[in-house]
Amino acid sequence: TQLLEQSPQFLSIQEGENLTVYCNSSSVFSSLQWYRQEPGEGPVLLVTVVTGGEVKKLKRLTFQFGDARKDSSLHITAAQPGDTGLYLCAGAFGGYNKLIFGAGTRLAVHP
Amino acid sequence: NAGVTQTPKFRVLKTGQSMTLLCAQDMNHEYMYWYRQDPGMGLRLIHYSVGEGTTAKGEVPDGYNVSRLKKQNFLLGLESAAPSQTSVYFCASSSRNQPQHFGDGTRLSIL
Numbered sequence: 001t002q003l004l005e006q007s008p009q010f011l012s013i014q015e016g017e018n019l020t021v022y023c024n025s026s027s028v029f030s031s032l033q034w035y036r037q038e039p040g041e042g043p044v045l046l047v048t049v050v051t052g053g054e055v056k057k058l059k060r061l062t063f064q065f066g067d068a069r070k071d072s073s074l075h076i077t078a079a080q081p082g083d084t085g086l087y088l089c090a091g092a093f094g095g096y097n098k099l100i101f102g103a104g105t106r107l108a109v110h111p
Numbered sequence: 112n113a114g115v116t117q118t119p120k121f122r123v124l125k126t127g128q129s130m131t132l133l134c135a136q137d138m139n140h141e142y143m144y145w146y147r148q149d150p151g152m153g154l155r156l157i158h159y160s161v162g163e164g165t166t167a168k169g170e171v172p173d174g175y176n177v178s179r180l181k182k183q184n185f186l187l188g189l190e191s192a193a194p195s196q197t198s199v200y201f202c203a204s205s206s207r208n209q210p211q212h213f214g215d216g217t218r219l220s221i222l
Binding site: 004033041042048090103 | 115142144146151152153154155156159161169170201203205207208209210211213214215216
């Protein structure tokens with residue numbers, strides 16, 4: 001059984017602070033995706049990382065895929081209230097784009 | 112741009128009742144998926160389909176049945192609802208090597 005452990009589960013910070021969310025597994029994934037989910041809506045894809053060691057940047061968000069493709073991190077610089085939401089990592093496995101999700105990190109950024 | 116549409120958005124059932132959740136996508140995607148999302152557990156794959164007329168079990172298939180008679184529709188059925196099936200259900204679709212697109216979910220309560 002594949003597991004994807006995501007930490008921390010909750011994060012409450014002030015505007016302007018930096019934060020990092022971690023996603024770890026003992027399994028190797030063909031790719032890893034990060035989603036953001038707002039209340040009452042489905043997850044929306046932020047980024048897909050495919051190559052071990054890959055780093056992608058999306059404005060103030062930096063995503064990294066571990067060299068062994070077993071772990072990933074999401075770093076947010078100078079967080080803003082608009083970053084508030086549920087962040088989910090998901091690892092692709094077994095073909096047909098199947099995903100296994102982490103439990104999510106609920107982020108609250110206070111003005 | 113409708114994307115992935117789920118109906119109904121909310122439903123309350125009594126234990127033992129049956130119902131069908133409908134997912135429709137207008138992106139001509141080959142693959143479709145049903146997930147459930149419970150607090151602290153992320154999204155878990157119930158069943159998925161890789162093409163019209165085909166279905167396969169995911170991580171938590173017990174108590175659910177699915178059908179994909181048309182490429183654009185994927186139905187999730189509960190034959191005899193149980194309180195443990197109270198959850199938010201998400202449908203998603205994708206093409207080969209493309210990320211999944213999610214609907215906005217169906218919130219189901221079983222009393």
